[in-house]
Amino acid sequence: MHFHGFDIIAVYVDDLNLVGTLEELTTTANYLKKEFEMKDLGGTKFYLGLQIKHLPSGILFNQSTYTEKVLRRFYMDKAHPSSSLMIVRSLDVKKDHFRPQEEGEEILGPEVPYFSAIGALMHLANCTRPDIAFAVNLLARYSSEPT
Structure with missing residues (x-):
């Protein structure tokens, strides 16, 4: 052949x-x-x-089926969609809401599945949603102490 x-x-x-x-x-x-x-x-x-x-x-x-499953898993299936992927904010540490923990702020406990949500979003960003990659990466920076 x-x-x-x-x-x-x-x-x-x-x-x-x-x-x-x-x-x-x-x-x-x-x-x-x-x-x-x-x-x-x-x-x-x-x-x-x-x-x-x-x-x-x-x-x-x-990955619409996977996306809907992720939304249900993190109780976001009833959330209202936004035309912006994330709220536009300054990356200035003094003004940025995604800054590391400051005094008086509580770290999210294990009852909040932050790691799991970031992992699910990273899978989407890597496969079919590169448009969310920056927002997911920014949120992932604070995985060790999310506030």
Whole structure:
């Protein structure tokens, strides 16, 4: 068998995702079907928390299901959306509300899942929401003593 291009085969446990041109995908899928018992489920719609839409102009990834789950987990599902990712504030330590703890301020206790919220938001920022990366990074700076 002679190959002219290449395919990318992403394997997760017993699921395979093939990436390549239609001709290459067909050749690869037919070869794999001869070697292994497998089903072709068509274009991937959901994979490792990513929702995938195949459009004529390309592929659209989102994590709306994961985002809604995170909002429910941290009791933010009833919150009102904002057009700004975070309140615009000065980074001047004397004026910044995200500053380190000052005298008289209480550190949030373990009953407030600050680490978990930051981790969930970092996952979103890394995968499909780079627009929230700055805000999440700023909040993560104070993970050791959130106020």
